[in-house]
Amino acid sequence: MCGIAGVIDRNGIDLNILYRMSAVIRHRGPDDEGFLTVDTNKKFYLNRGDDSIPEVHSHQHIISNFSEQKIQVALLHRRLSIIDLSAHGHQPMNYNGNKTYIVFNGEVYNYREIKSELAAKGYSFSSDSDTEVILASYREWGFDCVKKFMGMWAFAIYDHEKNIVFISRDRFGIKPLYYFYKDGKLVFASEIKAILEDKNIVPELNTETAYQYIAFSKANNPYETLFKNIVELPVGHNMVVNLSDFSINLSSYYNLEDAVATTASSNIKDYFAEYQSRFSESISMHLRADVPIGTCLSGGLDSSAIIGFAAPQLLNTTFNSFTAIYDDKKIDESFFANQVVNHFQNIKPYYTKPNFNDYWKDLDKLIWHQDLPIASTSMYAQWEVMKLAGKQGMKVLLDGQGADETLGGYSVFTGVYLFSLLKKMRLAKFYHEQKCLKKNRGIKISNEVMRGAFYLVPSSLKKSARAQKRVGTTFLTEEFTLQNSNVKDKGVIGTNYRDMSIVSTKYGMHDLLRYEDRNSMAFSIESRVPFLDHRLVELSIAMPDDVKLHNGWTKYVLRKTIDKKIPDSVVWRTDKKGFVTPQKNWITDLKPQLTFLFERSKNAFNAQ
Amino acid sequence: MLNRNKILNSLDGTLDNATKVSEFWKMVAFIKWNEVYHVKS
Numbered sequence: 001m002c003g004i005a006g007v008i009d010r011n012g013i014d015l016n017i018l019y020r021m022s023a024v025i026r027h028r029g030p031d032d033e034g035f036l037t038v039d040t041n042k043k044f045y046l047n048r049g050d051d052s053i054p055e056v057h058s059h060q061h062i063i064s065n066f067s068e069q070k071i072q073v074a075l076l077h078r079r080l081s082i083i084d085l086s087a088h089g090h091q092p093m094n095y096n097g098n099k100t101y102i103v104f105n106g107e108v109y110n111y112r113e114i115k116s117e118l119a120a121k122g123y124s125f126s127s128d129s130d131t132e133v134i135l136a137s138y139r140e141w142g143f144d145c146v147k148k149f150m151g152m153w154a155f156a157i158y159d160h161e162k163n164i165v166f167i168s169r170d171r172f173g174i175k176p177l178y179y180f181y182k183d184g185k186l187v188f189a190s191e192i193k194a195i196l197e198d199k200n201i202v203p204e205l206n207t208e209t210a211y212q213y214i215a216f217s218k219a220n221n222p223y224e225t226l227f228k229n230i231v232e233l234p235v236g237h238n239m240v241v242n243l244s245d246f247s248i249n250l251s252s253y254y255n256l257e258d259a260v261a262t263t264a265s266s267n268i269k270d271y272f273a274e275y276q277s278r279f280s281e282s283i284s285m286h287l288r289a290d291v292p293i294g295t296c297l298s299g300g301l302d303s304s305a306i307i308g309f310a311a312p313q314l315l316n317t318t319f320n321s322f323t324a325i326y327d328d329k330k331i332d333e334s335f336f337a338n339q340v341v342n343h344f345q346n347i348k349p350y351y352t353k354p355n356f357n358d359y360w361k362d363l364d365k366l367i368w369h370q371d372l373p374i375a376s377t378s379m380y381a382q383w384e385v386m387k388l389a390g391k392q393g394m395k396v397l398l399d400g401q402g403a404d405e406t407l408g409g410y411s412v413f414t415g416v417y418l419f420s421l422l423k424k425m426r427l428a429k430f431y432h433e434q435k436c437l438k439k440n441r442g443i444k445i446s447n448e449v450m451r452g453a454f455y456l457v458p459s460s461l462k463k464s465a466r467a468q469k470r471v472g473t474t475f476l477t478e479e480f481t482l483q484n485s486n487v488k489d490k491g492v493i494g495t496n497y498r499d500m501s502i503v504s505t506k507y508g509m510h511d512l513l514r515y516e517d518r519n520s521m522a523f524s525i526e527s528r529v530p531f532l533d534h535r536l537v538e539l540s541i542a543m544p545d546d547v548k549l550h551n552g553w554t555k556y557v558l559r560k561t562i563d564k565k566i567p568d569s570v571v572w573r574t575d576k577k578g579f580v581t582p583q584k585n586w587i588t589d590l591k592p593q594l595t596f597l598f599e600r601s602k603n604a605f606n607a608q
Numbered sequence: 609m610l611n612r613n614k615i616l617n618s619l620d621g622t623l624d625n626a627t628k629v630s631e632f633w634k635m636v637a638f639i640k641w642n643e644v645y646h647v648k649s
Contacts, residue, residue: 196645205642205649210609214634226641363636367644373637376630472631475618480609584629591619597639598615604639605610 002091003028003078003521004103005189006156007198008165010246012070013037019063020197021189022049022076027369028105028190028521029078035062036076036092036101036158039069044099044160046092051078055087073165073243075156077103080524082289082395083111088127092158095135096124099160102138104131105190106153106175107528109285114148138166143238146253150285150533154190154233165241171254171534172402172505173235173513178371180230184246191518192230192371204228211484215472217375218489222510226372235506256502256541259534263542271547274539276561282533283309286398293528294320295398296385297349299336301573302400302409305558306530308565310398311344321349322389322397324381328582339567352388354381356586360593369522370514377583379515383522390523401516402531405504406540407555408497408548414441416497417549429546436552440574497548501541609649610635 003025007013015037022033033049034056047062060066062076077091092101108114111130114137119125123136130151137145138157143166146153152174157166167188169177179188180201187195196203206228212218213226223232233239236254241247268274287293287310295310297303311319321341326332334351341349359380366383367374389397404410408417414437421430473481494500513529520527531537540548543557550556559571587594615635623629641647 193645203645203647205647207609207649210638214638217634227645227647363640364644367637367640373634373641375634375637377633472627472634474628474631475610475615475635477609477611583633584623584626587619587623587629587632588621594619594636595616597636598612601639601643604635604642605612 002080002105003190004105005194006075007187008073008241009185013074015063017198018074018076021194024197025078025191025194027524029080030524031081032079032090034077034091037071038073039067039071041069053087075103082291082526084127084129085290089129093131101158102135102155104155108149108151109288110150163243167239169233171236172532176517177233178230181248208487211487216489222507259538260541263538271543272560275557278536278539279561280309282530282536286528286530289396291395293396294389294394297321297323297337299333302403304340304566304570305562306398307340308562318348319346321347322385323351324354324385325351336570339569343567350388352384354384356589360590369518383519386519386523386525389525394525396526399527399529401529405509406501406537408501409555417545440552497545
């Protein structure tokens with residue numbers, strides 16, 4: 001887990017910019033720093049920075065005058081050492097002395113298996129890092145190497161022979177990669193703030209995406225940002241930069257719909273056994289590290305499930321858990337978290353109590369780290385959890401992101417499921433499930449069915465109804481609302497349980513993964529999300545609906561998987577909270593500070 | 609772009625449902641983000 005960035009410019013690069021880019025994302029990798037620069041004669045140089053390890057101090061400093069030619073390619077890496085802590089893990093790294101260099105952010109968890117496969121083909125390795133395995137994989141399989149990887153990544157490979165830079169991002173966007181591209185100049189980075197260190201790139205508001213953010217809480221194209229001209233490399237995509245003409249070419253290497261369809265038709269006999277097997281394997285893979293691993297623990301099903309499988313595998317080590325708790329009993333989950341903690345002998349719990357004073361104190365810093373606005377205060381609880389873990393010196397945390405999207409944990413899935421039973425005339429099953437749901441979750445069935453029916457109406461009507469219903473323009477001026485009246489929510493929401501899971505995984509999770517990455521990296525922590533192992537995701541979405549919602553239990557297959565592994569009170573919990581904060585109370589608690597903010601601010605009020 | 613009076617008025621506890629409360633905090637984050645990143649409009 002690290003931070004990467006790069007500049008590719010036919011007109012030459014000011015290396016002071018690269019130096020600043022590295023400094024501004026230091027939190028992503030304070031353990032080491034390294035640069036690769038290539039001049040117009042294709043001569044390349046390895047450079048060091050202020051934080052580089054002593055072993056590379058023979059390299060020239062990045063802002064020293066080492067080439068008489070213009071530098072046209074520059075890559076940078078900030079390292080958070082997690083696998084192979086030695087100097088062998090220094091980046092930019094090359095493979096076996098050839099002229100292919102990589103800067104890599106993330107983890108390829110199945111690197112040991114791929115390494116064995118490559119070793120059988122005659123490849124040799126000088127480190128124990130997954131980074132070297134990526135390079136060897138690229139040499140063997142070319143751009144298709146990413147299809148072999150299980151994990152999270154954003155990386156850039158400079159290939160001297162092919163005269164290209166190959167850039168890739170993981171299947172679900174767990175790791176970020178933003179870029180600016182104009183007139184043969186590409187600037188990319190793990191975080192937008194690094195791109196903005198190039199002062200020729202103005203932080204200009206994209207008013208259309210700003211309106212979408214306010215009105216719909218999302219952008220129609222999730223890969224646009226609120227900054228004009230700064231976009232994301234879409235998930236499951238590669239980019240190739242041709243250094244002959246400085247053009248870029250994007251291509252998709254992964255299609256979730258196709259992968260789910262393949263899994264659905266693979267004739268799996270026992271979904272429960274298969275889920276347990278893949279979940280268990282995912283946890284084992286996510287525990288691969290050369291530093292201690294801890295975990296977030298909300299007290300809910302997902303984080304508890306992770307502990308249920310991880311804690312027994314870490315029996316001889318202390319497994320630290322981190323939980324947000326509150327005085328307000330309506331949102332506090334410490335009872336459930338403690339049940340899990342007390343169930344295992346090797347868990348050492350830590351608690352934090354998010355409050356409005358600290359929230360206000362941290363808000364500027366939090367938003368700076370996030371790069372973009374946040375949609376609610378609830379992610380602040382996650383920020384506080386990461387802060388606490390950082391204070392304890394943790395470098396890796398597990399978290400439960402992705403279970404709700406892939407298994408249909410959100411309440412909207414319930415309505416869709418019930419309505420589908422009615423539509424198929426499975427009346428006895430409908431009656432049974434609605435009765436169980438009412439008992440387990442106390443939900444109003446008629447509302448859920450109506451909501452389910454809504455998702456099945458023709459898309460044109462749905463878009464119109466949704467646009468009316470969801471537009472959050474309470475605080476906008478009439479003029480700005482009118483100016484953007486033609487901006488509609490494209491409302492990609494799916495029409496059945498499986499489609500909704502796909503959409504939820506591809507788009508709904510998008511901002512949550514940004515919060516996860518930035519909140520953890522702000523405290524130099526790598527957050528790992530075992531529910532997003534792509535083989536588990538594909539199975540989760542492909543499984544029949546009634547494996548996921550059964551006898552009134554949502555995420556039923558997960559509950560069965562962890563049954564008897566963690567306390568019943570958690571496995572068979574009927575309520576759902578997630579990261580929450582008492583945000584209504586905080587408005588009155590923070591009234592003086594908010595009044596001051598609204599009275600002094602100019603930009604957001606004046607923008608047109 | 610944003611209506612200052614509407615936002616100021618909402619500080620008197622008049623936001624009576626969760627959606628409006630969320631919308632309010634979204635505005636706060638948006639204003640703060642504009643300040644932190646010196647966003648040009």
